Amino acid sequence: MTSDEEAFRRMVRGSEAAFAELFDRHSGAVYRYSWGLAESRDEVADIVQETFLVLWRRRKEIRLAGHSVLPWLLVCCRNTAYNHNRARRRSPAGELTEPKPGTHAWHRRVEQEQAVEELAWVREEIAALPDTERRLCDLCLIEGLSYDEAASALGISPSAARKRIQRARGKLRAAKTANL
Incomplete structure (x- = not known):
């Protein structure tokens, strides 16, 4: 296993394997953190996914403060959760229905x-x-x-x-x- 710094450098160069390595290493912590922040348990997985999507999209702009990507991920997760919570309060969703068998x-x-x-x-x-x-x-x-x-x-x-x-x-x- 490589350090976060090394995996992060490879990810910045476009390595999807390094991104997967960072995801495997930190997704559990990000998931647990988002669980405490999300107003809806249904959104926890979306918050985690969006957090890592932001990591991938902004990888060339990010500067690590220490030796780990985790602090950056947790701050991003917090901001993502707050955005989800705000959006949920602005427009409450109607009830979701399961798709009927046989439909597209x-x-x-x-x-x-x-x-x-x-x-x-x-x-x-x-x-x-x-x-x-x-x-x-x-x-x-x-x-x-x-x-x-x-x-x-x-x-x-x-x-x-x-x-x-x-x-x-x-x-x-x-x-x-x-x-x-």
């Missing part, structure tokens, strides 16, 4: 829930891969590096990188088949 909205909601479940499953399976294969997946799939660039970053040959990616794909296919 219902099908879209089911598809979204299935996509979220599958993404979580894929992330778990990738996390269970051996370290080099997992890192190759991160570099190629998340950061968008070519096999050659990823191989260079990991200090292995491009042919070894291709073989390891092929092996990882096979393991993911086998795991998916086993789960069906």
Whole structure:
């Protein structure tokens, strides 16, 4: 695990993996903090998501006060929660109704829930891969590096990188088949 400063520097350069690392490291604290600030428990996840979205969008403008991104995230979370609370007071929402089965909205909601479940499953399976294969997946799939660039970053040959990616794909296919 790298320090916040190092991950933050990589994120400023556009690394989505570094952003994911910071999210994994601090989302729990931001969630707990927003839980205490939100007037509606339904908005807690939205506040956390918006806080990290602001981190990503403003990453080139942010200056860390210390060695951690967490203080900045908590201040941003507080401001986001206050904005949500103000908006809620200005225009109270009507009652939400569940989409009716068979409607377009219902099908879209089911598809979204299935996509979220599958993404979580894929992330778990990738996390269970051996370290080099997992890192190759991160570099190629998340950061968008070519096999050659990823191989260079990991200090292995491009042919070894291709073989390891092929092996990882096979393991993911086998795991998916086993789960069906």
